[in-house]
Amino acid sequence: MYNQFTRRAIFFVLLLFWGNSFAQNTFTDTSTDSYAKFAEFSEDASLEMDFSIVDQLLHAGVMNMGPSTRAYAELSRPPTGTRLKQTIDGATENEANRFFYENLAKEQHKILKLRKELEAIPAATPLKLYTKEAQLAYWLNLYNVSLINELAVIYPLNNLRPVLTGDTSILDKKILLVDNLALSLNDIHYHILPVLYPENPLYIYGLHQGIKGSPNIRTKAYKAKSVIRDLKENAREFVNSNRGTQFNGGKKRVRISSFYKRNKHVFPDFDNSFKSHLLEFANGSISGLIENAETFKANINNWRINDFYGSMRRRDVGLYVSSGDGSRFASGLQISPEQRAQLANLMRVRAINFGGGSVTVTDLDPGRDREADVKPETKATKGDDNGN
16 A cells, blocks of 8 residues: 555656656747747848948947057046045956947937837848848847947946846846847847857857947947958957956966856857867967967956946936836936046047047037047057957
8 A cells, every 4th residue: 555655656746747847848949949030041132231320329329449458457546525446457447448328318219219120120021031141230239239228227337247147137138029029138149149150159249248348349330241350350359358368367377258158158168169269369469378278267357337437427417217218317418527537548548559649539518519639648559450
């Protein structure tokens, strides 16, 4: 009697286990099938997508900081009247293109509208009628515009690690609706692009993360004819910067960005395939160090937002207002003396990165023409890449 009862109990437990496993596998397969349609493309298609409005957004918002010189940033001084000081990573602070989040409040509705227009493209013309390159450009532009919009909602937030990682990450929010499928930015990153480009990890360099420690946001939209070239430029800039690689972690060890750890799925047999990948884009000054490396340590981080002023509050901004689509900051662009100093330093670094000369910045404040010509005190050798 006891043995019969025991056998029945074991059978029941196994039945539950098999049922749960079947349900999980079914869900996984359904999820995978939902992304499979994005693997379809037309190799000889002549259709093109118009990303001119994305060009306008990026042209207005992005400052190209130039190629990395691997120079360390000076220690920041606390604003006048306070002892508070922002902690920075000197190795990476002066790198990465900047985005003018400070000026997004009055343009927020336009960016949200642009995102929705991008979402609607596949409803008008199915993506499978485009080439792989056209689709790659589409997904990268949609990803970056969507991320900019999400970060504008929470700006000014200096440290983005809490909102980019963990269970409440904005990257996991189903904010998009593409071809009747609700998508998150991580869906694009980890499910769609690997299906579209299973053999090429280049696409990771087009997924800007909004932080100084990520590959660059570019000054122009990605387009079918130039997307591979542009991604290679981003890869070269990142690999040859302090954000991508550093060589102070010990003999035969290369420190690399934690961004690569979050993209480990595109590097099978990580130690070997990743080394080959780095060598493809490394310049002569670091290729030998990478070639001789035996280990890679993914511990380079800079989670600070890549804004202009280092998330210093403007004097007239400190109040959230409701817009119906989420919280937005009240308008206004008056900048403080601390922000002026931050901007002047940014211009100086940019001029040095480009190898000298002067930089002019106009229209920092609506209604007032303001120009700042900043000449570097020292001249650095220009790098190999444009760093666009």
